[in-house]
Amino acid sequence: MNETFELSTEDFNKQLSKPQESSGRKKNVLSENLRITWKKPTINCEARIRITWLAASNMVRIERVSGTFNHSHLMEENYKPPMIADVIRKEASKLYEDSGVEYLKTKEVTNIKQKLVGPMNLHLVGDANLKPDILNTIKFLIENNYQVESFQKQESLEHLRGLCFANFWQIENLTRYGWLMLMDSTHNTNKHGWHLFTLYIRDSCGCWNVSAHFFVNRENSKAVMSALKIVQKFALQWNPQYMLLDQSSIESNGIALTFPAGCEEIVCDAINICSIQANAKYIARNYLKNSRQWSLWAQQHSPLLLQITSTNPLESYYSELKAKISVQYGFISEYFL
Known part of the structure; x- marks a missing residue:
């Protein structure tokens, strides 16, 4: 009968967990005297492994301890x-x-x-040529139950191209919570140099989530408008009221071209249907030319809107995303899904 002798067996906590608390800063120290440090974000991983040296075969066996968690992160x-x-x-x-x-x-x-x-990571690199990579990206997204549409048009001397995509749950959230939205772009996410735009919504639990993505080869208003119109086709009942941006005239102009019907049109409708001429003149005088002030008034009297003063939640998402992707990759990888 063959026998296996276990000469040495030890259990190890994974190096990603922190068994001890970090030391805190000293108290009563001026902020300008503190040393600027960088701290790696803590990963709550409770996986444990057992390493056993089998003397009979002079081999080492590594296995997961029974009852502990599998890996849920990239090794x-x-x-x-x-x-x-x-x-x-x-x-x-x-x-x-x-x-x-x-x-x-x-x-x-x-x-x-x-x-x-x-x-x-070879499968993330994609095709070196643009057209095959776009076709492979569309195929990949459709296989993962995404709605996807590409566009290309000639504007003056510029050839604009783009790729928009969103899945069923993102479109549903866009329809339900898309009245308030963050939008911003980032670069260095793919080998083709296209800019990535993301629409970010705040759900009923107060959590920020992606509602749609689109890539454009040129960061200009016409390209943004073309992509947003495709997103509108994905979510036919999407009715945005507040879209928070950074100081980008390209994005603001693209939104204005996509959603020309705003409060001005509502005011004009009120004037046209008003049967009393004096009241129509009052509406035109006090509402038609100062829509910006009324918009600011609405923001200042909304507790929710007062809490949202920047695109920092979306910037944090981009920071996490760009830590996992590379300029050597194609358009899409599983990190988007």
Whole structure:
């Protein structure tokens, strides 16, 4: 009968969790005297692994401890080469004497990791040519139950192209909560240099969520207008009332071209149907020429609108997104989904 002897078995907490609290700053220290530091965001990972050395076969077995969680994050993102090298040095020195592991360099670990991780991300690179990459992107999105539409048009000397996409739940949220929205763009998300725009809505739980994306090859008002009109086709009952932007005339002009019917049209309708001439003149004098002031008044008297003064929630989303994508990739990867 074959017997397996377990010479050494140890359990390890994953390096992503923090078993101890971080030390806090000293009290009564002026803010200008504090050192600026960067802290990696904590990942609440409770996974545990068991490492067993099987003496009979002189092999090491690594397995997940029963009852603990599976991984729900990217291994290649969180395990940095210095961390990997440090763990290898500690564990190898325990198991083997004179292994020479102390001579292991972080650069060597980096090279090995790149060889392993590179092929894993190869599917994200996409086609080098623009047209096949767009076609592959559309196919990928449709297979993942997205509504997607591309456009191209000639405006003066500029050739405008774009790609819009949103799934069923995003369109439903856009219809229900799209009266209040953040919109902003970012760059360096794909190899083709197209700008990524995102529409961000605030749901009934007070959480910010993506309601639609679109890429454009030129960041100008006509391109933004063309993309927003496609999003309108996705969500026919979408009726935006407040759209918060950064100081971008391109975005504001694109919105004005897409939604020309605003409070001015409502005021004009009120004037036209008013049967009393004096009242019609009063409405024209006090409402028609100062719609901006009425808009500011509505914002200042809304507790919700007073809480939203910037596009920071969308900027935070872009920061998380760009930590996972690369300018070497094509348009779409699973990080968008």
